Amino acid sequence: MQAIEKLADFLRTLGNPTRLMIVKELTAGQKCVGEVENILKISQANASQHLHILKSNDIVDCIRQGTTRCYFLKDPELIQNLLKLIEQKLP
Amino acid sequence: MQAIEKLADFLRTLGNPTRLMIVKELTAGQKCVGEVENILKISQANASQHLHILKSNDIVDCIRQGTTRCYFLKDPELIQNLLKLIEQKLP
DNA sequence: ACATTTTATTCGTATATTATTATATTATGA
């Protein structure tokens, strides 16, 4: 795939309020699906769906821990620098 | 509007291949609609529409120059730093 | 093996996004 497409995919994936909130939560450390569900007050299916999209786009990964699945940022520094950069400017 | 929504809007606006290419072109300097149209080989209407979306989201602005309209990045540094940051990481 | 807990998937529906086509607007020059 073209580099520009990959870049656009990355940005579009983050360009959703729910996914952005998930990612922000994950900057504080890994969370399982149920935690994301409770913190953001979204349905279990929706949490799982968004996490799947984030995983498909290589933004998060997960490990099984017993019956739960812990999701975490694949590149926390990238995400944090990105958010810092934009948040400084936007408001 | 919530900060998170603004942030998501910003990212979603950039998260489209055509708009991303437009923005990349604009990092090299301002361009009028016809130039964008020719460089990216997209229709005039499409170029104008994408530029409108970029303008609505405060990513570009424009000035009239006779019968043409020159579009330019409102914050070139932000865009350049953003692209640099991501492109370094994204393989 | 069964029940429970946690997560994933499927499906339907509503909404959003995108590109195309056609038309309108705006400024300029003859």
Next chain:
DNA sequence: TCATAATATAATAATATACGAATAAAATGT
């Protein structure tokens, strides 16, 4: 004023996305 060039807008159709409801799958403990 009229014609032209450049850009904007509107309407449409195709596709994508988001969410909820229901169901399935996977692992654990009894």
